[in-house]
Amino acid sequence: MGTGNSFDFERNIDAALADQQLKKNLRNAMDILVEKRRAVFTDPEALEQLRAAGNAIKRRALSKLPQLLEQLEAKCRQNGIQVHWAEDTAAANRIVLEIMRANDATELVKGKSMVSEEMHLNRFLKDHGIEALESDLGEFIIQLNGETPSHIIVPAIHKNKDEVAEIFHDKLPDTPYTEDVEELTRIARQAMRKLFARVKVGLSGVNFAIAETGTLLLVENEGNGRMSTTVPDVHIAVMGLEKVLEKLSDVPPLLRLLTGSATGQIITTYVNMITSPRKEGEKDGPKEVHLVILDNGRSRMLADPEFRETLLCIRCGTCLNHCPVYVRIGGHAYGHVYPGPIGKILTPQMEGLEQAGVLATASSLCGACGDVCPVKIPIPALIRRLRSESYDAKGDGTVSGHGYKKNLTETLVWKGWELVNVHPALNRLSTKMAGAMGKRLPKVGPLKQWTRARSAPKFAGKSLHDHELEKGGRDD
């Protein structure tokens, strides 16, 4: 969430780390997801080939992005799908609101969509007297409890069944307390069926949009996505502009990578491909289909050859599952819609470094995210780039808010430090002096933070360099 000044990452982390139940729920869940993924990608060599192919397909799509979007738009129009463009989330929200108003609709039934979370659509519609109802079971649970998703694939991952039982008992009328998961699911199914039968507008995300045929592809297991896109009179699909693929034959490898990485499935229960609204003679399906294409900072990312790779993302969520930081603090601590490694690179670019740059500091740079990413996004390298943009260490940055951490003392001190350490003679002199005087590293910037609760590193009496020389090492 763009919580602005009220977002205190440190406080969130401390709170999350202190929550033993949360820690346990997350650990269990992430272990399962990691194991399930391993079980479908059994052959490491084949997986590497598939990742390379996935990376190449997405890169090809990005290399032609403007043309593919134009083609997608033309094809969709030809098929009867209405296409809308939104430069930012405010514009996207307005488009949805206008469609709701044009249909006299006061309720919206939603399939799972991270872009709609990015838009804070539910809150926006509520302010305009419209209720947005989540139909994915996980989303349904957290919406009842007034929360936002803590994971991009499994939104209620932070809750265990006792907690869900409590929520249903408290928030749904006449619902007895039960921890039986079958029963809890049945309760949700019943509530939702009534809704599907009456609500006039449905909204969904898009996993892939195929320019060749103007087809919107959605994956899911529950059937709520199919319900939301088939039963109501109107279907609104929202997508980030990076979701477009060139052709249908690009789909199979990416689909395999997506479902395997996300939930360890070789295929989801449903792959739902939508190419047009209800045609003359057809008995069901929405009479209107709208596609809202959202930019919200993505076109700016595209202009930077390195940050462009952020747009390869297929939102599988596996980088979250493999991240030692996410596993310990969970999604809510990040304070924004996209948590975990992908959030660390995406959010600062969308919201600017002042707002969200601190996210890039929450990484041990262990490299796990980059190793598992199905489309081979070099996440650790992008995190490092964002960190250095915060200080403008390498000249001018491109992300909004670059250099926000730069201040004169810090810059001068670290510049001096850098100078001394790349210059052998100066280095020798300074290490001798440091050893002799027991001097410490300059206590500014990150080191100041580090020493908040830890002692600062001290120099040894002898430099490692001298040490090695004494042991017979060669100086070359």
Next chain:
Amino acid sequence: MTSPDRDRIMARLHTSGTEHTVVPEAAIPPDSAFDPQEKITQLATLMGAMKTEVHVVETAGWVDKLKELARERGWEQLLYGPASPIGSAIETAWESDTDGLPALVAYTEPVESFKDKLFQIDAGITSTQGGIADVGAIVLWPTEEEPRLLSLVPPVHVAVLHADTITSSLAEMISVQNWAGGMPTNALLISGPSKTADIEFTLVFGVHGPKELVVFILK
């Protein structure tokens, strides 16, 4: 239709320099190729693992098997499309004896006037466009004769699949059926009954879609 948002977005995209993105050479790894018998086995095994009930039957005998199941399960109503490829076979079979069989309900009206009835029906039957062996899925292209909700709303979905329409992979299906030449309003891959694992990864079948999926593979 252009809008100010579209123009600004497009202007940025066109000047982004993205055409210089390096596109590595990386071939899509080849899919497995199965012989006709393997296709059936593979599909039945994978779908079975996803709790689909698969029956491999002779083409001539599938309707008898359907009647047997219908009686055994005690369905009250069976929704179908009279003008679909399987419609007349079902009607003929129901003509001879209806004892203990569900009432046939034809999906021939627009959903607007049919919704209340539709949400009460306990089973629906459809034909299929094909099957995909390597992932274990059936393919549906709903039509005027077999509307989309037929395979979604009733708690039981029965699907009739001709063995010779099973391909080894999705890529093969896209190419042999020339999907790029024109996609239908809606195309679906279905690998099992609807399910969720959203609460503590406990797998539960039958969330918003069917709780049971029965596939007849016709040889």
